[in-house]
Amino acid sequence: MALDKLDFIVLGTLLLAVVAYFGKDFIFAGKEDGTSAGFTISNVGGKSRNIVETLKKNNKNCIILYGSQTGTAEDYSNKLSKDLSSRFGLKILVGDLSDFDYENLNEVPEDVLVFFVLATYGEGEPTDDAVEFFDYLENEADDLSNLKYSIFGLGNTTYEFYNEMAKKCETKLTEFNAESFAPMGLGDDGVGTLDEDFLKWKDDVIENLRNNLNFEEHEMKFEPSFELTEDLTLTFDDENVSLGEPDKSYLDSSKDLTKGPFNHSHPYLAPITLTKEIFNSKERFCVHAEFDLSNTNLRYTTGDHLAVWPSNSNYNIDNFVKCFGLEGKLDYIFHLKALDSTVSIPFPSPTTYGAVLRHYLEISGPISRQFFSSIASFAPTEEIKAYAMKLGNDKNLFAKEIHHYKYNIADALLKISGGKVWDKVPFVFIIESISHLQPRYYSISSSSLSEKTSIHITAVVESESLENRLITGVTTNLLKFIEIEQNNKTEKPIVTYDLNGPRDKYSKFKLPVHVRRSTFKLPSNPKTPVICIGPGTGVAPFRGFIRERVAIKKSSNVELGKTLLFYGCRNSKEDFLYKEEWPEYSKSLGDSFELFTAFSRETKEKVYVQDRILENSKTIAQLIKDGAFIYVCGDASRMARDVQKSIATIIANDRDIPIERAADIVRSLKTQNRYQEDVW
Secondary structure, rough: OOEEEEEHHHHHHHHHHHHHOHHHHHOOOOOHHOOOOOOOOOOOOOOOOOOHHHHHHHOOEEEEEOOOOOOOOHHHHHHHHHHHHHHHOEEEEEEEEEEEEEEHHHHHOOOOOEEEEEEEEEEEEEEHHHHHHHHHHHHHOOOOOOOOEEEEEEEEEOOOOOOOHHHHHHHHHHHOEEEEEOOOOOEHHHOOHHHHHHHHHHHHHHHHHOOOOOOOOOOOOOOOEEEEEEOOOOOOOOOOOEOOOOOOOHHHOOOOOOOOOOOOOOEEEEEEEEEEEEOOOOOOEEEEEEEEEEOOOOOOOOOEEEEEOOOOHHHHHHHHHHOOOOOOOOOOOOEEEEEOOOOOOOOOOOEEEEHHHHEEEEEOOOOOHHHHHHHHOOOHHHHHHHHHHHHOOOOOHHHHHHHHOOOOOOHHHHHHOOOOOOOOOHHHHHHHOOOOOEEEEEEEOOOOOOOEEEEEEEEOOEEEEEEEEEEHHHHHHHHHHHHHHOOOOOOOHHHHHHHHOHOOOOOOEEEEEEOOOOOOOOOOOOOOOEEOOOHHHHHHHHHHHHHHHHHHHHHHOOOEEEEEEEEEEEOOOOOOOOOOOOOHHHHHHHHHHHHHHHHHHHHHOOOHHHHHHHHHHHHHHHHHOOOOOEEEEEOOOOOOHHHHHHHHHHHHHOOOOHHHHHHHHHHHHHHOOOEEEEEO
């Protein structure tokens, strides 16, 4: 039978669909517009999802694969790459785990070294970019005896499943006969030793390469991955020049920026419709901010996190410019060209020096010990160079002279140079050696049921003065400055920012954001009781939880399980967050909601949430027997540990069992997701 015109159209459509389906990995393999948060795989040159093909095509003999949620694992991977390349001449491919497929991992040549730098997210889960890799290890991998590998894990001992991803990777690789050439390293952010843990592991790696694998070590020398060329022919008006836009899509006026997908490489520019100060204090501040989603398809569910993309303050930019002698250069436009086809440009190019410092580099964070060793060769004098090298190699001296005083990069370098400018440092070195400015994550304090197109966050403003220096949180001070300006206040901000943003895109109080999905969720059955423990801004997600239960009751009048909230702060008159809201929730929820408060500075003996928990032992023990879910949010170093001990004590006393057995029960509750933590 002959085919008519409609048949051909249908067949053509089906053919295109088949091609699109089977070619999706190739078509959509790259990140949005080829940009990323660091020096990862490029969308040009040797890019391929076939890991073996990429290694061979680009003549690489080492690969560093990272799973990163907030950018730290990525940053360590780039630092490791620069160090090993300089010391041993290794030709290194650095890649996000999501950049590759792994069905032919068993074909990686035996002379290729493989590093895994793996963060653990939440309660022992892989980072978003590592999900498919771990699925491969658990369900598809077989013999991997060809692999020579080493692993560094980023974890937090506050969590039950400390460094679970690194440990799981090590177990699986061992099971499949892969060979470890250097011991696994485990970094602990819970006790603040992550940086030193990484350096110790890296030293072990270097020692094994030198002594066991007989690699020849060279004198360390900076070898740039990029070529920087200034361009006097371009102006700010040129639509191809980035002035700090999050990615290249923001430079294309024809693109609809209200539609997603929105993620860590492409944010939504959200209007901030309301900000208010919710502390009653002259020294400490906390901002409640509401972001409008009504003009976009971006959505969230209660318990998720909002990632806010910040910029650097004028104060920190001025200090950095002074340190490196960049006065007069901020408006210069330059091109950045990758010298290796497997390395991507870390931000849109061409751009300006000023845009890089304001929007792309983490210039206000703490300096690492490794940074001193790498920048020493550009020191203003030989004496300063020698001291920088000493700081880079002496852990105790670094802790005493630098870490103790909370210096950022500019502060530290000006301190050790006695104010002498570091104008010999190439800007390419600065770009490659300083971490990319990362989004900051905040627990969402609204409910997706009651606030469908609005996201609320709650942020304590971080600032202190030390040695006549300001030490400020990047995003919290930005939010405070917006709060002052939006509400036309006369008070003086701690630091100021450019609120208009590149090409005035952030004017009228907008900020780039994206939503990070979380496992920190209410039980699916609203009849299940919940015990929420969140002092300080740890109460933020529980405000969302309780608003959720209020919305459920209003819409369905369903019988709700008991909700206990344990909240603590310093003083009921100064920093009692959402003080006026809790009675309203109590009216709506009736006897199903109870609030227990602990004000640590109102009584002679300090009272904390863990004390209130123990005071209500019988109620909590019964709720646990009734299947209650326990949620803890806030400080990881002390509060979360003390709360866990209190819960274990309650179980031990109620069931007349040893505390060790009760601790096992708490761990079991975590495994069942009935005890969840969102701590930092």
